[in-house]
Amino acid sequence: MNENDCLLSVKQLEKRYGPHIGCQDVSFDLYPGEVMGIVGESGSGKSTLLNCMAGHLKPDTGEVVFNTRTEGLRDTVTMSEPERRLLSRTDWAFIHQHARDGLRMGVSAGGNVGERMMAVGARHYGDIRRTAEDWLERVEIDTSRIDDRPATFSGGMQQRLQIARNLVTQPRLIFMDEPTGGLDVSVQARLLDLLRSLVRDMNLSVIIVTHDLAVVRLLADRLMVMKSGQVVEQGLTDQVLDDPQHAYTQLLVSSVLHV
Amino acid sequence: MNNEAYNFAYLDEQTKRMIRRALLKAVAIPGYQVPFASREMPMPYGWGTGGVQVSAAILTPDDRLKVIDQGADDTTNAVSIRSFFKRTAGVQTTTATSEATVIQTRHRIPEVPLTEKQTLVYQVPIPEPLRFLEPRESETRKMHSLEEYGLMHVKLYEDIARHGHIATSYAYPVSVEERYIMDPSPIPKFDNPKLSQNAALQLFGAGREQRIYALPPYTKVVSLDFDDHPFEASKANHVCALCGAEHSYLDEVIVDDEGNRMFVCSDTDYCESRRAQGLTGKSAA
Amino acid sequence: MYVSVKGGEQAIENAHAWLDEARRGDTNIAEINVAQIREQLSLSVNRVMAEGSLYDPDLAALAIKQSRGDLIEAIFLIRAYRTTLPRFGYSNAIDTSAMACERRVSATFKDIPGGQILGPTFDYTHRLIDFKLAAEGNAKKASKRDNSVDKMPRVSDFLNREGLMEAVIDNGDTPADLTREPLELPANRSLRLQSLARADEGFLLSLAYSTQRGYARNHAFVGELRIGLVDVVMDIPELGFDIDIGEIQVTECETVNQFTGSKTQPPQFTRGYGLVLGQTERKAISMALVDRAMRWEELGEDDEGAPAQDAEFVLYHSDNIQATGFLEHIKLPHYVDFQAELELIRQLREDAETNLSNTEDAHEQ
Numbered sequence: 001m002n003e004n005d006c007l008l009s010v011k012q013l014e015k016r017y018g019p020h021i022g023c024q025d026v027s028f029d030l031y032p033g034e035v036m037g038i039v040g041e042s043g044s045g046k047s048t049l050l051n052c053m054a055g056h057l058k059p060d061t062g063e064v065v066f067n068t069r070t071e072g073l074r075d076t077v078t079m080s081e082p083e084r085r086l087l088s089r090t091d092w093a094f095i096h097q098h099a100r101d102g103l104r105m106g107v108s109a110g111g112n113v114g115e116r117m118m119a120v121g122a123r124h125y126g127d128i129r130r131t132a133e134d135w136l137e138r139v140e141i142d143t144s145r146i147d148d149r150p151a152t153f154s155g156g157m158q159q160r161l162q163i164a165r166n167l168v169t170q171p172r173l174i175f176m177d178e179p180t181g182g183l184d185v186s187v188q189a190r191l192l193d194l195l196r197s198l199v200r201d202m203n204l205s206v207i208i209v210t211h212d213l214a215v216v217r218l219l220a221d222r223l224m225v226m227k228s229g230q231v232v233e234q235g236l237t238d239q240v241l242d243d244p245q246h247a248y249t250q251l252l253v254s255s256v257l258h259v
Numbered sequence: 260m261n262n263e264a265y266n267f268a269y270l271d272e273q274t275k276r277m278i279r280r281a282l283l284k285a286v287a288i289p290g291y292q293v294p295f296a297s298r299e300m301p302m303p304y305g306w307g308t309g310g311v312q313v314s315a316a317i318l319t320p321d322d323r324l325k326v327i328d329q330g331a332d333d334t335t336n337a338v339s340i341r342s343f344f345k346r347t348a349g350v351q352t353t354t355a356t357s358e359a360t361v362i363q364t365r366h367r368i369p370e371v372p373l374t375e376k377q378t379l380v381y382q383v384p385i386p387e388p389l390r391f392l393e394p395r396e397s398e399t400r401k402m403h404s405l406e407e408y409g410l411m412h413v414k415l416y417e418d419i420a421r422h423g424h425i426a427t428s429y430a431y432p433v434s435v436e437e438r439y440i441m442d443p444s445p446i447p448k449f450d451n452p453k454l455s456q457n458a459a460l461q462l463f464g465a466g467r468e469q470r471i472y473a474l475p476p477y478t479k480v481v482s483l484d485f486d487d488h489p490f491e492a493s494k495a496n497h498v499c500a501l502c503g504a505e506h507s508y509l510d511e512v513i514v515d516d517e518g519n520r521m522f523v524c525s526d527t528d529y530c531e532s533r534r535a536q537g538l539t540g541k542s543a544a
Numbered sequence: 545m546y547v548s549v550k551g552g553e554q555a556i557e558n559a560h561a562w563l564d565e566a567r568r569g570d571t572n573i574a575e576i577n578v579a580q581i582r583e584q585l586s587l588s589v590n591r592v593m594a595e596g597s598l599y600d601p602d603l604a605a606l607a608i609k610q611s612r613g614d615l616i617e618a619i620f621l622i623r624a625y626r627t628t629l630p631r632f633g634y635s636n637a638i639d640t641s642a643m644a645c646e647r648r649v650s651a652t653f654k655d656i657p658g659g660q661i662l663g664p665t666f667d668y669t670h671r672l673i674d675f676k677l678a679a680e681g682n683a684k685k686a687s688k689r690d691n692s693v694d695k696m697p698r699v700s701d702f703l704n705r706e707g708l709m710e711a712v713i714d715n716g717d718t719p720a721d722l723t724r725e726p727l728e729l730p731a732n733r734s735l736r737l738q739s740l741a742r743a744d745e746g747f748l749l750s751l752a753y754s755t756q757r758g759y760a761r762n763h764a765f766v767g768e769l770r771i772g773l774v775d776v777v778m779d780i781p782e783l784g785f786d787i788d789i790g791e792i793q794v795t796e797c798e799t800v801n802q803f804t805g806s807k808t809q810p811p812q813f814t815r816g817y818g819l820v821l822g823q824t825e826r827k828a829i830s831m832a833l834v835d836r837a838m839r840w841e842e843l844g845e846d847d848e849g850a851p852a853q854d855a856e857f858v859l860y861h862s863d864n865i866q867a868t869g870f871l872e873h874i875k876l877p878h879y880v881d882f883q884a885e886l887e888l889i890r891q892l893r894e895d896a897e898t899n900l901s902n903t904e905d906a907h908e909q
Contacts, residue, residue, distance in 0.1 A: 082405045089409070104413070108420055111413045118416065119409025125419055125485040147420050271628060294726035299623040304866050305873025329880045336876055338552040366880045384870070395856060397729045422892050428884035447884040467866045469726040495887055511883055525880055 006067065007032045007205050008053075008173060013062035015052050021229040022048035026062070028224065028234065032172075035199060035206040037220030037237060039213060039252065045229035047177060050209045054094055054175045055084045066091075066173070089119050093166035097178040099158035102165070103150045109136065109161055110146040116169045135164040139194060156187035160194065167198065176208040180215055192218055213253065217241060225249045268315040268348040274298055278316035278471070282462060285473035290435030291403070292386050292470040300466065307340060307365055309464030310382035313471065314344065314363050317378060317462070323351045325359035330367035330508065330525035337365070356528050366429075368450040370507045370529040373459035375476060381444040383465040386472065388432040388442040408440050411483060419488055431490075434481045441472065441480075448482065449494045449508045455480035497522040500542035502533035567612045581605035590793075590822025591615055595864065596622025597723070597742045599792045599821050616744075620865050627723070636786065638774045640796045640819070642695050645772040647823075650699045652765050652800055658696035661689070663771060664823075699768040700798050703813060709800070710812045729856055736838055736855060737831075741820055743862035745827045751852045752833035760837045760850030763802035764816060771795045771823050795820050797828040801836050804843050814843060834858065 008030040015022035023045035030036050038046045051057040053064050055076060063075045069091065076084055088094065096102040103112055113132040114122070122128050133143045139160035141153075150158050159179065166174065179195065180188040196218055199206060210216060216223055216237060224234040225246065233246040244250045266272065281295035300308040318324065324344055328337040332354040340363060341352050353359050356369045363380040373379060389399045392410050402408070411432060418426040431448035435441050443454055444463060454461065454474060461474040474480060484490035495509045500521040507529055509522040521542055524530035568575065582589055582605035592604040596619045604622060611617035647663025650656050662668075664686075703709035719734035727739065740748065755761055773791045780787055797818040803811040816836030818828035837852035851857055861867065 085405050085407065089407075107413055108417060110420055111417050114416055115409050115413050118412035119407070123412075123484075123486050125416065126487050128416065128485075129420075265628065269628070271630065294728060296723070296725050298627040298723075299620075299865060300627075301624040303620065303872065304869025305871075306869065306876065308869075329877050333552045334877055335552045335556055338556060342553070366878070384873070396860070397856060423895055424888070424892065426888060426892070428888040429881040445878075445881050447880055449884070467870055493884075493887060493891075495883065508880070509883070510879060511886065525883075 005031065007034075008067070008207075009063070009065040009073070010053060011063040011065065013049065013052055013059050013064065015048050015057060015059045021045070022057075023052065023226070023229045026224075026231055028231075030173075030205060030207065032205050033203045034222065035204070035208065035220045037216030037223045038207065038209045038226060039211065039216055039223060040226035041211060041252075044226040046209045046226045048229075049226070050175055050177055050207065053207065054092065055088060056094075069172075089116060090169065091172045093169075093171040093174045095162060095166055095174065095176040095179045097181040099150070099155070099162045099182075102162040103158060105151050106149065108147045108149055109141065109153075112150065112161060112165045113168050116165065120169060131168060132164075135168050136161075138198070139164045154187075155183055156191060159183065159191055163195070163198070167202070167204075170202075172205060174204055174206045176206060176210075178210050178212075179208070180210070180212065195219060213241065225252065265347055267320070268318045268344065268350075269301075270298065270312065270315045274312075275316040278312055281471045282313065282316065282473065285462070285471050286460070286475050288439075289474055289478050290439030290441040290472060292472045294469055295471050297466045297469040302339070302343070304467035305384065306336060307363070307382035308466030309468075309471070310363050310365070310380050310466075311340060311343070311464075312466060313380045313462050313464035314361060315348075317380075318344065318348050318350055318361060320348070320350065322360045323353050323358055325353050325356060325362045325528075326364075327362065327367060327369070327526075327528075328365040329510075330369075331527040333527065354528050355532070356526075366445050366447075367508070367525060368446055368453045370504075370524070370526045372453075373457060375458045377459040379457075379459050379461045381446075381461065381463045383442070383444045383463050383468075383470070385430075386442055386463065386465040386468050386470040388440050403439060406438070408434075411440055412485075415483060415485065415488075419485070425484065425488060425490075428493075432483050434483060435474065436479050437481075440483070441474075443480075447494070447508060448490070449492045451480075451482045451490070452492050495522055498540060499524045499530060500540040502530045502538050503540040504530065504533060504538075567610070576609065578602060578605045578609060581608050587823065588613075588615060588618075590824050591745060591827075592618045592622060594821040594824050594827060595619045595742055595744065596626065597821075598622050598626040616864050616868055620868075623865055633778060635789070636777045636779060638776060638792075638794070640770065640774055640794065641698055641701075643770055643772040643774050643794075643796070645696055645770050646793075647771040647825075648696060648768065649770075650766065650768045652699060652767050653702075656699055656702075656768075665825075696770070698798065700800070700815065703767075703800070708813055710814050712815070727859060729859075731855060731859060733835075733839070733842075736859065737817065737819070737835060739859050739862065740818070740831045740834060743831075744864035744867070745824070745830070747862050747864070747867075748830035748834055749826060751837075751858065752830035754850065755833050755837050755852045760840065760848050760853045762814075762816070762833070762836050764799040764833050764836060765801075766829060766832075767798045767800040767815075769795070769797045769825060769829065771825065793822050795822065795824050795828040797825070797832045799829075799832040799836060804845065814839070 006029045011027050013026040014024045026049055038049065040046045048057065052059040059077060064077050065073050066076050068074050076087065110129060110132040113135050114128040117128055117131065133146060136143050136146060141157055141160055150161055153161065180191055183191060192215060198204065199219060208219060220237045222235065223237045223240045224231050225240065225248065227248045233240060233249045240249060241253055244253050278295060281293045285291065285293045297309065297312060300311055302308060302311065324341065325332065326337045326341040328334040331337065344350055345352055356362065356371050360376060361378050361380060362369065365382040368379065387399050389402055389411065392414055393399050393402065415425050418424065429447045430442055430445040431451055433441050433443055433451060433454060443451060456477050456479065458476050460476055463472045482490040495511060497509055498505045499507060499509060501523050504524055507524045507526060510525045512521050512523060514521055582601050585608065588608055589601050589604045592607055592615055593599050593601065596604065604618065607618035607621040610621060645661055647665060648661045650660065700709050704711065719738065722735060722738045773793055775788050776790050776792055777786045778789050799816040801814045801816055803813050814836065816832035818831030818835065820828045820831065834852050838855045838858065840847060840853050847853060
């Protein structure tokens with residue numbers, strides 16, 4: 001594959017907080033349909049990296065090159081804020097750890113799913129509503145709840161609604177920040193199952209940050225292991241988890257019960 | 260207050276120049292809210308200080324001024340503003356829409372089509388159409404500059420989901436030349452179609468919120484809606500009891516203790532000139 | 545036949561005449577004069593000058609008389625008058641360290657060079673109604689010290705000398721003029737202070753109080769509160785020198801607040817600042833606390849989501865002339881909009897009833 005096939009290309013990304021390193025010297029390519037997992041303990045820089053890639057934080061140096069629909073490869077770090085904000089409501093999606101951060105709590109479930117469609121010009125109420133119903137079904141929320149506000153939903157339902165709200169416009173790249181993090185174990189399993197089938201059925205391209213190796217084992221094609229802001233090991237998920245090379249990865253893997 | 264103590268039309272020339280600059284910018288960018296250093300006026304904020312400042316900045320001694328509130332020339336606040344300019348600018352005033360060169364209005368657009376020789380000045384309480392979705396000025400200004408208007412339709416979506424209709428009956432938001440979303444001031448949505456392609460210059464002044472915006476003549480203005488729930492310029496389903504008008508905006512008047520009601524034109528000049536032409540409704544004996 | 549109500553003009557005239565009569569009250573009682581208000585209701589006069597942003601005790605007293613003692617109405621009269629006045633220029637910054645103090649207290653030191661001066665304060669009075677006043681009691685003659693003595697150094701300067709107090713650096717920028725330019729955000733500190741100086745006393749008092757009760761608590765002590773006269777000096781370019789154009793009374797409050805520090809900077813006390821026209825001590829202290837709360841960002845403190853920290857919220861809602869105008873305008877006629885609402889609610893109810901009867905029909909079938 002040549003560079004033009006690649007969906008996202010991160011080059012030499014670095015972010016510092018004063019003398020403290022957030023992340024440093026991170027480079028990788030992501031191809032369409034691929035799921036990249038980023039693992040590490042809290043403070044390892046994985047969330048900083050995710051936020052730099054998604055345009056929430058401005059990196060100090062480096063490039064985040066995205067293959068845009070109309071103009072081909074573009075560095076999203078240097079593009080104008082309007083362009084970047086347009087990208088984040090069309091081709092990109094961001095799933096927050098806490099559903100409250102990604103949902104409008106005062107707006108009905110249907111309105112939450114419909115917002116991104118309306119933001120890009122959908123103007124047919126009936127169509128918007130039908131699509132919203134369809135998506136509620138796909139994330140296993142009873143369509144009779146379409147006019148209820150997310151505040152009346154359980155934590156797992158809120159997270160599934162956030163996923164529906166993000167996927168409805170068929171984004172080409174999805175950032176996920178600990179999507180199962182705030183949930184009970186039983187709820188986690190169901191959500192993980194849902195995510196796996198969505199990723200497969202829709203051939204999604206995903207960058208997922210988590211401290212939970214079980215999540216990446218299930219979802220990720222490739223894996224990056226981060227420690228103190230640096231990538232210490234990367235490769236195919238099974239390879240990294242079954243035959244970890246770096247001492248830190250070995251420690252991570254051994255500290256997890258078999259999944 | 261005597262006439263000599265104050266400058267023509269009350270405001271000093273420097274202030275007028277500042278307002279005119281804001282007006283020029285507003286005309287150049289239709290629908291965009293231009294910040295301006297609103298002055299304290301001798302009437303309270305909320306009584307039309309924005310409109311008064313705009314009128315003061317554009318009035319010339321040759322102008323003929325009409326002031327309406329709720330469509331009527333004889334409502335107390337219209338009377339008060341008209342006499343303010345009569346006193347401070349000495350301009351001629353009129354109640355006849357067709358004779359006026361400058362019309363200051365609160366909550367209505369006159370029924371008779373305006374001409375290129377006329378300017379309509381609106382009093383605006385809250386200029387920001389996104390305000391009740393997002394209370395922060397710093398955020399709404401960003402939403403305008405980036406054209407992030409999805410939220411506006413979410414509000415309309417929620418209306419239909421709950422009521423089966425778009426439940427906004429006045430201050431109904433519009434899109435100007437497919438760029439800025441604008442608050443047309445609290446006119447009933449019945450008046451919204453008159454905003455578009457209007458021959459007159461339309462100026463909007465919000466004193467307390469320190470904003471001026473404008474629609475130059477023949478600007479395209481579209482009321483927000485959905486394809487399958489199109490905008491409707493609705494009004495009471497009656498005819499004017501005094502002049503028989505079928506297509507004017509009507510006020511509902513309670514006429515006795517039993518709660519009997521009648522409907523009459525809200526635009527008093529329109530109604531009177533129709534009656535002067537001999538047109539009558541069922542109550543005009 | 546129906547005739548719509550006319551005569552708005554006549555109604556307004558009648559209302560104004562009635563207002564005039566009500567203002568005067570019982571004509572058997574002697575009319576109060578402006579000098580009496582200026583001298584005997586001086587704290588009302590001070591508040592009107594401060595929030596009206598115009599130092600003119602006679603005019604403020606007249607405004608109070610005209611407004612029947614409604615201070616916000618009086619402030620409004622002053623503001624509307626002020627806005628038409630021509631600007632000759634800007635004075636130099638007043639020098640409050642050269643103030644002829646009538647009152648000067650510090651809560652942070654027992655004694656300070658220049659001394660503590662209680663001045664005309666209610667602080668240690670017992671709040672007992674003085675019935676003798678009803679019978680026109682004559683005031684005692686107070687013994688005062690000569691307040692034209694030397695400069696009184698500021699308490700913050702002592703702390704400053706030791707480096708314990710954050711330094712305030714004059715970057716030489718000309719402050720924006722809130723009455724000539726629209727307020728735009730983010731507002732820098734000088735603009736915020738300008739806005740607070742004319743803000744509603746009650747609003748600032750409540751906000752300041754909320755910081756004390758834990759909504760962005762900043763542990764304030766009154767480092768120094770001083771009230772007195774300062775010279776107003778103007779540079780006249782045509783003359784080429786400064787001219788003293790008069791003196792005004794101001795109240796200044798500097799608070800000493802909890803220290804902050806970082807790895808690069810050792811801990812220091814921080815400041816809040818209040819400066820208000822006239823003797824307006826409650827307002828000046830409130831202003832200092834709110835000023836300090838709004839500085840959270842520059843001092844690297846957490847956003848606690850407290851009202852007093854939110855500059856946009858505070859600045860947009862602190863002006864009582866804006867607030868009272870918008871609040872009270874809802875009594876103006878709104879019948880056109882109300883009519884639109886009436887039509888809408890009738891339609892929605894009609895639809896709901898139709899839906900209901902349709903479902904009932906469906907059940908019966």
